[in-house]
Amino acid sequence: MFSIDLNSDMGESFGAYKIGNDSGIIQYVTSSNVACGYHAGDPMVMDNVVKLAKEHGVAVGAHPGYPDLMGFGRRKMVLSFAEVKNYMKYQIGALMAFTKSYGLRLQHVAPHGALGNLCQYDREVSKAICEAVCEIDPSIMIFYCAGAVLGDEAEKMGLKTASEIFADRAYMDDLSLVPRKQPGSMITDEDLAVERCIRMVKEGKVKTINGNDVEIRGDTLCVHGDGAKALAFVERIRKEFTNENITIKNFG
Numbered sequence: 001m002f003s004i005d006l007n008s009d010m011g012e013s014f015g016a017y018k019i020g021n022d023s024g025i026i027q028y029v030t031s032s033n034v035a036c037g038y039h040a041g042d043p044m045v046m047d048n049v050v051k052l053a054k055e056h057g058v059a060v061g062a063h064p065g066y067p068d069l070m071g072f073g074r075r076k077m078v079l080s081f082a083e084v085k086n087y088m089k090y091q092i093g094a095l096m097a098f099t100k101s102y103g104l105r106l107q108h109v110a111p112h113g114a115l116g117n118l119c120q121y122d123r124e125v126s127k128a129i130c131e132a133v134c135e136i137d138p139s140i141m142i143f144y145c146a147g148a149v150l151g152d153e154a155e156k157m158g159l160k161t162a163s164e165i166f167a168d169r170a171y172m173d174d175l176s177l178v179p180r181k182q183p184g185s186m187i188t189d190e191d192l193a194v195e196r197c198i199r200m201v202k203e204g205k206v207k208t209i210n211g212n213d214v215e216i217r218g219d220t221l222c223v224h225g226d227g228a229k230a231l232a233f234v235e236r237i238r239k240e241f242t243n244e245n246i247t248i249k250n251f252g
Helices: 043-056 081-101 113-118 123-136 149-156 190-203 230-243
Strands: 002-010 031-035 059-063 106-109 141-145 161-166 205-207 213-215 220-223 246-248
Touching: 002 059, 002 190, 002 230, 031 043, 031 106, 043 059, 043 081, 059 081, 081 106, 081 123, 123 141, 123 149, 141 149, 149 161, 190 205, 190 220, 190 230, 190 246, 220 230, 230 246
Parallel strands: 002 031, 002 220, 002 246, 031 059, 059 106, 106 141, 141 161, 161 220
Antiparallel strands: 205 213
């Protein structure tokens, strides 16, 4: 029997600007990655998503990113070790105020966007993130992109980890994500997305943008909440995984 956690990025609306369909998607996932106000999100949005998560029995994780609302956290920034660490503490702490007010615990931290991509190979940035988590609450899990050094650094510090794979993103041969500006970086075909997800879970393999089969391990499967087909993807994944005897369940 195969099983996996299903997560989505949520709370990425801001003020009058709506991004994603949190109320729809949360009915199908088992974990949520909630924006913490830096790349997206605001106090009202954060409160609403945490409330929805409690109502639907969905675990809450922090989705901290660069302080870059205009770029949605997907532009590179050069920050010091201390800046990365304290930006993480600031965002995680903000979300924890909301989880605590609803009687929930923060399950995980999943770095967002350009910051998350940097964790694929940058050990100093990865260490800064892990140190922040250790100093806040060492029981919090780290979600790291499959193959990223962030997972290694987290395990060195004794943190629990989960390898994250993506339903809607294409991979390079080294398991880094294909840059969004490159053609083919996003998987938009529902049938192809589901087929890739099933293979990653059951066979531990994925075909890269270059057409090569590489090994990949996933503990949690992500659908980007801002994608045009995000709701359709989580619905199809739920249905097709049931047909394939893949159980979707949270770590707890």
